[in-house]
Each structure stands twice: as C-alpha cells, then as structure tokens.
Amino acid sequence: MASVLSEEPSLVAAIQGAIKQSWLFIAFFIGFFLFWEYSVVIFDIPRYILTPPSEVVRNGWADLDRLLYYTWITGVETLLGYVVAVVIALPLGLAIAFSSILRRTVYPFFVCLEMTPKIAFAPLFISWLGFGLLPKVIIVFLVCFFPIVLNAILAFNSLSEELTRFCRSTGAGAWRTFIKVRLPAAMPQCFVGFKYAAINATVGAAIAEFIGSDQGLGFYIQIVTGNMRPDLAFAGIFFLTLLGLSLFGAVTLAERLLIPWHISVRRAAGT
Amino acid sequence: MPDLIEIRQVTKVFGRGATEVHAFGPVDLAIEAGQFVSLLGPSGCGKSTLVLMLAGLLERSAGTIRIGGKEVTGPQTDIGIMFQDNTLVPWRTVRGNVELQLEMRGMPPKPHADRVMSLLRAVHLEDFAERHPHELSGGMQQRAAFCQAMVHDPRIMLLDEPLGKLDAMTRERIRSDLQQLWMQQRPTVLFVTHSIEEAVQLSTQVAVITPRPGRIDRLIPIDLPFPRDLAVKNSPTFVGHVREIQEIFRGFGVI
Numbered sequence: 242m243a244s245v246l247s248e249e250p251s252l253v254a255a256i257q258g259a260i261k262q263s264w265l266f267i268a269f270f271i272g273f274f275l276f277w278e279y280s281v282v283i284f285d286i287p288r289y290i291l292t293p294p295s296e297v298v299r300n301g302w303a304d305l306d307r308l309l310y311y312t313w314i315t316g317v318e319t320l321l322g323y324v325v326a327v328v329i330a331l332p333l334g335l336a337i338a339f340s341s342i343l344r345r346t347v348y349p350f351f352v353c354l355e356m357t358p359k360i361a362f363a364p365l366f367i368s369w370l371g372f373g374l375l376p377k378v379i380i381v382f383l384v385c386f387f388p389i390v391l392n393a394i395l396a397f398n399s400l401s402e403e404l405t406r407f408c409r410s411t412g413a414g415a416w417r418t419f420i421k422v423r424l425p426a427a428m429p430q431c432f433v434g435f436k437y438a439a440i441n442a443t444v445g446a447a448i449a450e451f452i453g454s455d456q457g458l459g460f461y462i463q464i465v466t467g468n469m470r471p472d473l474a475f476a477g478i479f480f481l482t483l484l485g486l487s488l489f490g491a492v493t494l495a496e497r498l499l500i501p502w503h504i505s506v507r508r509a510a511g512t
Numbered sequence: 513m514p515d516l517i518e519i520r521q522v523t524k525v526f527g528r529g530a531t532e533v534h535a536f537g538p539v540d541l542a543i544e545a546g547q548f549v550s551l552l553g554p555s556g557c558g559k560s561t562l563v564l565m566l567a568g569l570l571e572r573s574a575g576t577i578r579i580g581g582k583e584v585t586g587p588q589t590d591i592g593i594m595f596q597d598n599t600l601v602p603w604r605t606v607r608g609n610v611e612l613q614l615e616m617r618g619m620p621p622k623p624h625a626d627r628v629m630s631l632l633r634a635v636h637l638e639d640f641a642e643r644h645p646h647e648l649s650g651g652m653q654q655r656a657a658f659c660q661a662m663v664h665d666p667r668i669m670l671l672d673e674p675l676g677k678l679d680a681m682t683r684e685r686i687r688s689d690l691q692q693l694w695m696q697q698r699p700t701v702l703f704v705t706h707s708i709e710e711a712v713q714l715s716t717q718v719a720v721i722t723p724r725p726g727r728i729d730r731l732i733p734i735d736l737p738f739p740r741d742l743a744v745k746n747s748p749t750f751v752g753h754v755r756e757i758q759e760i761f762r763g764f765g766v767i
C-alpha cells in the first residue's frame with residue numbers, strides 16, 4: 242500500500258519492515274507444522290491416517306524419482322491446457338467484445354457454460370478419449386477457458402466513455418485505436434482471467450487424473466492413498482501445489498513485466 | 513466576418529418516455545473566429561453536453577451546429593478538446609500521453625518533441641515529463657491533459673472545466689498563462705467554468721446558462737483590455753460584470 246511512510250523508505254527501514262511482516266508469516270508457518278508434527282504423536286493418530294510432516298519429507302524424498310516424473314507429466318498437461326486456453330480464449334473474447342452478433346449468440350452460451358462445473362465433463366472425455374494426455378489437456382483447457390474468455394470480453398468492453406471519446410476525436414482508425422488505447426487498457430482485466438485460470442489449472446489436471454489415468458500426480462495421490470500411505474499423498478500434494486504456484490508465479494511475473502503501471506502491480510510492489 | 517461556430521436551436525434530451533431527461537436547450541449561439549466565449553452555469557445545466565455535441569461526439573436531439581460553415585455530423589478531428597474527466601492513460605508518461613494525441617493522428621512524435629516540451633513548460637510540468645499520471649496530483653494531471661488536448665495546434669479549443677481541479681493559487685497562474693496563450697495565437701475558445709470571476713477575466717463573451725434544461729439566459733460581452741491583470745480586475749467595469757452575473761444566478765436561486 243502506498244502510504245506517507247513508504248514514499249522514501251530508508252534501506253534499513255525497508256528490511257526491518259519486510260522482516261516484521263514476514264516474521265508473523267514464518268512463525269505461523271512453523272507453528273502450523275510443529276502442531277501437525279506433534280499432534281500426531283500426542284493424540285496418537287495411526288500413521289495410515291495421518292503422518293507427521295517429517296515423515297512426509299523423508300518418505301517423499303525416497304520416492305523422489307517417481308514424484309518428479311509425475312510432476313513432469315501433470316505439468317505438461319496443465320501447461321498445454323492453459324496455453325491452448327489462452328491462445329483460443331483471448332482472441333475469441335476480443336471477437337465477442339467487438340461483434341454484436343457473437344455477443345448475442347456465443348456470449349450467453351458461454352455464460353451458461355461457465356455456470357456448469359467443467360469437472361463434471363471429465364468422465365465423459367475420459368470415456369471418449371481414453372487414459373492418455375488428450376482428455377486431461379481438454380479438461381484443463383475447459384477449466385481455464387471460461388474465466389479467460391469472460392474476463393477478456395469484459396476487458397475489451399470497458400474502455401471509459403471519456404477515453405472512447407478521446408479516441409474518436411482524434412479521428413484514429415479502429416486498428417490504431419486498438420493498438421494504442423484499447424489493448425493496453427484491457428490488459429489488467431485480462432490478467433484477472435489469466436490468474437484465475439492459473440489457479441484452477443492444476444485442479445483440473447489433478448481431478449482428470451483421479452478419474453482415469455495411469456500416471457501423473459493425481460494418479461499418484463489416488464494410488465498411495467489407496468495403499469494407506471498418507472505420507473506419500475502429502476508429498477504428491479506438495480508437488481501439485483508447487484506446480485500451481487509456478488504457473489501462477491509465471492503469470493504474475495508476466496503481469497509485472499507487461500503492465501508495471503497498473504495499480505494492482507504497484508500495490509504488490511509496495512510503491 | 514462570418515461566424516465560425518453556429519449553434520441553432522440545439523437541444524438534447526437523454527432517454528425516452530418516463531426516464532426522459534431534458535438536459536439542454538433549445539439554444540442559439542454564434543461564435544466568431546478568435547473569440548473567447550465562456551459557458552457559465554450551475555452544475556448539471558448541460559455545459560458538457562453542449563461541448564460534446566459541438567465536438568460531434570454526442571448526437572443532438574434537435575437543431576443544427578455548423579463549424580466553419582460545415583454541419584457537424586460526426587467527430588470533429590481538427591479541434592482541440594479537453595474533456596471534463598482527463599483522458600490521460602496510465603501506461604504512458606506525461607510526455608507519452610501528450611504524444612498519444614499526435615500518434616493517434618498518425619503524426620510521428622519525434623519531429624514535434626520541441627512543441628511537446630514547450631507546452632509542458634508552459635504549464636510548468638517540464639520536470640514531470642517522464643512521470644506517470646499516478647505520480648501527479650489532480651491539478652498536475654489536468655495540466656498534462658491540457659497539453660494533450662492542444663498539442664496538435666487546433667484553431668478551435670473546447671475546454672470543459674480545464675482549471676476545475678486546481679487550487680486557487682495555481683489556478684490564478686494557469687489562468688493568466690491561458691490568457692497569454694490565447695492573446696498570442698488567438699484561437700477560438702469555448703471555455704466551460706463555474707467561476708464567475710474566471711469567466712469575466714478570460715472571456716470576450718460570457719454565456720450565462722440557466723439551470724437544467726440549460727438555455728442561454730444572457731450573452732454578455734466583456735469589453736475590457738487584455739491582458740486582464742490585477743488593475744483590470746479591480747476596475748469598476750470588471751467588478752460590475754461580476755456583480756451583474758451574480759445577480760442573475762441569485763435570480764435562478766442557485767446562489
């Protein structure tokens with residue numbers, strides 16, 4: 242947040258501030274895992290129900306090869322689905338925003354589809370397309386597609402009246418107006434969709450793997466849980482989280498590079 | 513000399529049926545080239561509406577508008593418009609925002625760099641040329657927006673409350689800068705304001721507008737020498753005009 246104090250922070254004050262803020266978080270984090278670690282012992286919880294984090298780390302480490310390989314598998318599914326969703330949804334959102342016919346036909350259709358849980362289609366796709374890569378990519382795609390397309394439509398439709406008038410008063414053509422004003426003005430709202438989709442992409446991949454798969458982190462979690470190995474399940478969840486964080490981090494980084502001027506980016510950067 | 517801007521029986525009604533709002537008119541107004549005309553009226557009387565109709569950015573419900581003898585049927589691109597809300601884009605610096613006007617018109621900004629800088633200097637923003645709008649105060653943004661609206665050197669300027677967000681001191685200074693600029697180049701200016709004194713100081717004519725639906729109650733010629741410095745502002749004629757207009761608004765019950 243921009244405050245009077247953060248206007249010109251001295252380095253010392255900045256570091257102190259960072260420590261002060263993170264301290265609380267780190268303390269909470271450590272506290273949480275300590276509680277987990279010892280509550281298993283104190284309450285005498287059987288290991289096939291819950292294992293302490295230390296064992297998750299130890300046993301996960303022992304099974305690292307498989308975990309890394311499955312992370313790679315799930316990562317490919319997630320990334321492919323996500324990228325295809327961006328590549329299709331963004332131009333489509335643009336087209337819908339600027340075409341009144343599409344806005345009256347496809348748009349309401351998409352709004353309805355957005356309401357249906359896409360995950361519910363997963364068993365169908367798996368029965369149609371088998372256990373391979375394709376149905377997972379499609380499900381990730383479905384999960385990511387709607388937030389991106391709907392936010393893109395919103396983004397390209399919400400240029401302020403004043404700026405619209407400014408553009409018209411210059412006599413600039415549609416293309417120049419688009420490149421110089423509409424596109425940059427739409428970026429922040431587009432990123433809302435990109436980020437939301439990034440958060441949900443791994444969810445789509447994992448559930449698709451639960452339903453029908455012979456590899457990947459979702460498959461792994463399901464199998465080890467069936468084998469009464471919650472420690473390995475947690476290790477799988479850890480890598481799944483890592484995957485989601487990486488995707489989200491990459492999108493956030495892209496946002497910082499592309500629209501450093503936007504208020505949300507400036508807030509996050511604390512200037 | 514023929515009138516540069518002719519406004520005849522211009523009316524604006526927003527909406528239809530039960531939610532209809534008669535915002536403005538019917539109004540007749542003729543502005544000669546080189547005049548500085550103020551639209552002075554209470555909030556909501558339709559000043560911005562008239563500016564937008566003149567610029568061809570808002571359809572009128574009735575009447576005709578001619579600029580230079582040609583009827584206004586679409587956006588007028590050879591005039592300068594400063595909108596009531598500023599049109600600075602957040603992703604460009606102050607300089608970039610001024611250049612945006614040029615770029616949108618297909619003019620490369622490089623050859624006009626001097627003009628951009630001299631405009632920024634004229635509004636005392638030269639040190640902020642590389643800053644983004646969010647690093648500027650409201651008044652500074654407004655001054656930047658002024659440069660953006662004027663950089664293509666238009667012969668007609670429509671200024672919708674260009675000094676609205678300025679503090680009293682800066683406002684006084686920019687006012688006299690604006691007067692200098694107008695005296696040097698004698699563009700035709702339509703200037704929207706709420707300030708009686710400002711209108712009298714800057715204008716060759718003041719159009720006093722009634723509360724909504726706005727009509728021109730009186731068109732008052734201000735025959736005072738330019739520049740209108742402190743001496744002129746203390747003259748009986750100046751003070752008389754201010755009083756006269758205050759009386760009109762008192763009659764409307766708005767002050």
Ligand SMILES: Nc1ncnc2c1ncn2[C@@H]1O[C@H](COP(=O)(O)OP(=O)(O)OP(=O)(O)O)[C@@H](O)[C@H]1O
Nearest residue numbers: 526527533535554555556557558559560561562724
């Ligand atoms: N898009 C719109 N739809 C409906 N009514 C509108 C619209 N725009 C303006 N109005 C109405 O028209 C009237 C005139 O508005 P306008 O913005 O021209 O006033 P103004 O004189 O510029 O006021 P201010 O000094 O506050 O800027 C107002 O009463 C407003 O309610």
Ligand SMILES: [Mg+2]
Nearest residue numbers: 559560561596
């Ligand atoms: Mg207005």
